[in-house]
Amino acid sequence: MGERLTILYEKKPCYDIVFTQDFSGLVPELMALGNLQDRNVCIVTDITVDSLYGEEVLSLLKGSCRKAVKYAFPAGEKNKNLDTVKSIYTFLIGEGFHRKDLIIALGGGVVGDTAGFTAATFLRGIDFVQVPTTLLSQADSSIGGKTGVDFDSYKNMVGAFKMPSLVYMNLDVLKTLDDRQFYSGFAEIMKNGLIRDDIFYQWLIENMYEICERDLDVLQEMLIKSCTVKKLIVEKDPLEKGDRALLNFGHTIGHAIEKYKNFELYHGECVALGAVAASYISWKRGLLSMEEYYEIRDMFVPFNLPITTEGIDVEEILRLTKSDKKMEGSQIKFVLLKKIGRAVIDKTVTDEEIMAAVREIYFSDKDAHE
Ligand code: GLY
Numbered sequence: 001m002g003e004r005l006t007i008l009y010e011k012k013p014c015y016d017i018v019f020t021q022d023f024s025g026l027v028p029e030l031m032a033l034g035n036l037q038d039r040n041v042c043i044v045t046d047i048t049v050d051s052l053y054g055e056e057v058l059s060l061l062k063g064s065c066r067k068a069v070k071y072a073f074p075a076g077e078k079n080k081n082l083d084t085v086k087s088i089y090t091f092l093i094g095e096g097f098h099r100k101d102l103i104i105a106l107g108g109g110v111v112g113d114t115a116g117f118t119a120a121t122f123l124r125g126i127d128f129v130q131v132p133t134t135l136l137s138q139a140d141s142s143i144g145g146k147t148g149v150d151f152d153s154y155k156n157m158v159g160a161f162k163m164p165s166l167v168y169m170n171l172d173v174l175k176t177l178d179d180r181q182f183y184s185g186f187a188e189i190m191k192n193g194l195i196r197d198d199i200f201y202q203w204l205i206e207n208m209y210e211i212c213e214r215d216l217d218v219l220q221e222m223l224i225k226s227c228t229v230k231k232l233i234v235e236k237d238p239l240e241k242g243d244r245a246l247l248n249f250g251h252t253i254g255h256a257i258e259k260y261k262n263f264e265l266y267h268g269e270c271v272a273l274g275a276v277a278a279s280y281i282s283w284k285r286g287l288l289s290m291e292e293y294y295e296i297r298d299m300f301v302p303f304n305l306p307i308t309t310e311g312i313d314v315e316e317i318l319r320l321t322k323s324d325k326k327m328e329g330s331q332i333k334f335v336l337l338k339k340i341g342r343a344v345i346d347k348t349v350t351d352e353e354i355m356a357a358v359r360e361i362y363f364s365d366k367d368a369h370e
Contacts, residue, residue, distance in 0.1 A: 003220070005227055007143070008235045009163055017143060017167040017227055019220050023057060026168050027064045030102070030129065033165050040101040041065045044088060044115035046075035049107040049133050053173070057106055057131070065102075069095050073114075077263045080110045080149050082158065088118045099123045102165075108134035108181075109141035109267070113156070116147030120162035130167040135174055135185025136268055139192070139226050142167050144234040144244075154323070155255055161239055169223065171216050183304040184268030186211070187250070189222060190303070191275060192229040194296065195249045198341030200225050208302055246343045249335040250275030253358060256320035260312055272305035277357035281349060282337040284356070292340060308363035317358045318351055 002020035006013050018029055030036050041061055045054055050072035061068035071091045073084050092101075105115035105128060112130050119128035130142035148159020174182065193201030203225065204211065210218040230247065237244040254274025258267060265273075276297045283293035297307050321332060334349040 003224060005224065005231055007163075007231055009145075009238055014163050015166055017169065017231075019169050019171065019224060021170065021172045021216055021220070023053070023060060023170050026057065026131065026170075027060050029166055029168055030061075031064070033102075033127070033129075035100070036065050038100070039065050040067045040069070040095065040097050041104060042088075042092060042095065042097065042101070043068070043070040043104045043106050044111060044118065045070065045072050045106040046079070046108075046111050047072045048075040049111065052176075053106060053133065057104070061104075067095070075110070077110055077150070080114050082149055082151065084114050085118050085121070085149060088115070089122055092118075092122055097122070097126070099126055101126055103128040104131055105129070105142075105164075106131045106133065108132065108137045112137050112142050113147050113159070114149055116145075116162055116164065117149055117159055120147050120160040125162065127165045128162070130164045132167065132169060133173045134177060135182055136188055137185075138169050138171075138174075138223055139185055140188040140230065140247075142169075143227060143230050144247075145238065153259065155259065171220055171223070174219055175214055175216070179304065180266055180269075182214070184266035186303050187268030187271040187275070187300070187305055189226045190299065190305075191247075191249050191271060192226045194275065194279075194337060194340060195246050195335070195343035196229045196233065196341060197225070198339075200229065201340055205299065212303070243345075245333055245345055246335055248333070249337070249343050250278055252321050252324060252332060252334055253277040253317065253354065253361075255324050256317045257309065257312065259320050260317055261309075265306070265309070269306050272300045272307065273309055273361050276300065276307050277354075277361050278335060279337055280357045280360045281334070281353050284353065285336065287336060287338050288340075296337075296340070308361050310363045312358065312362055314355050314358045314362060318354050321354060 002018045005017045007015050058070050103115055103119045105112045119126050132138045132142040145161045145163040147162045148156045151157040250271040254270040258270040279293050279296045282288040300307050331347040334346050335343050336346050338344050
């Protein structure tokens with residue numbers, strides 16, 4: 001039933017990631033978790049994903065569990081908040097959910113993070129399963145047990161580590177994902193090659209055409225390789241006390257741009273910009289060569305990811321990098337590249353270095369007229 005990776009937690013098998021090309025294996029996988037016939041199951045999704053896959057998944061569940069219900073909230077980052085969590089609690093209470101029942105997060109990163117946080121806190125924690133439907137959530141947010149919501153203007157400020165019981169990926173959903181969403185997810189995949197696996201990074205370059213054509217077998221191989229990088233990192237440091245922060249490569253400046261632009265740019269687009277900026281600092285520090293820097297920068301282009309952006313205020317971006325939660329005291333935990341495939345955490349990056357890197361990705365009208 002599909003290819004799989006098993007994620008260990010404290011050296012013991014914790015949950016499987018199943019890679020498939022349809023939803024038909026979902027119920028058997030849920031049965032394997034135990035007692036499905038005695039459990040209520042709530043699919044938590046957003047209205048967009050609901051209109052595509054909600055009924056299909058609900059009808060698969062019906063008859064296999066005690067009761068199957070569905071809760072859909074409006075799509076978008078602006079709904080990743082405690083109000084949405086509260087509305088899910090109210091729904092679950094109204095449907096008589098107990099501690100042995102199950103939540104299925106069907107959707108992208110916003111759904112997975114919000115439904116996961118609801119599962120982590122409802123009745124002090126009930127089981128949940130991730131069914132990610134975007135490339136970004138398949139490559140990154142559905143794995144590793146980070147759940148949470150934004151609070152005030154702070155991204156992912158309230159959350160919990162809560163391991164899913166299963167991650168079930170149907171790669172077929174990627175065929176209809178709009179281009180921007182697809183390439184946004186690809187940025188996290190490229191990031192995994194850059195921080196940990198230069199052979200995978202080369203493989204991505206060699207398979208560029210098939211990836212952009214969305215050849216499902218190539219996408220499956222790509223996701224297995226990418227999730228293997230993430231698996232090795234989260235197994236070693238599940239609660240981000242150390243090396244898990246390497247996964248934040250591109251995210252310090254990326255999150256600041258995301259916030260500055262009021263989420264008008266997609267997460268992966270901001271990660272690509274942040275990765276270019278962090279690679280620039282790595283070059284200026286003599287860690288990467290100039291050739292490596294330009295190669296990394298230019299590799300985002302065929303995947304339709306931005307390497308410059310207009311309309312940003314360099315000093316404001318600096319200020320926002322400091323309000324991010326990737327801080328330790330007053331120091332930013334910055335991730336730099338020692339070489340392609342080898343990232344390091346550095347707490348000595350200065351304001352001047354950050355501002356120079358932001359200027360590097362800042363495309364102004366002035367540049368256009370030169
Ligand atoms: N998205 C980064 C992490 O899971 O740690």
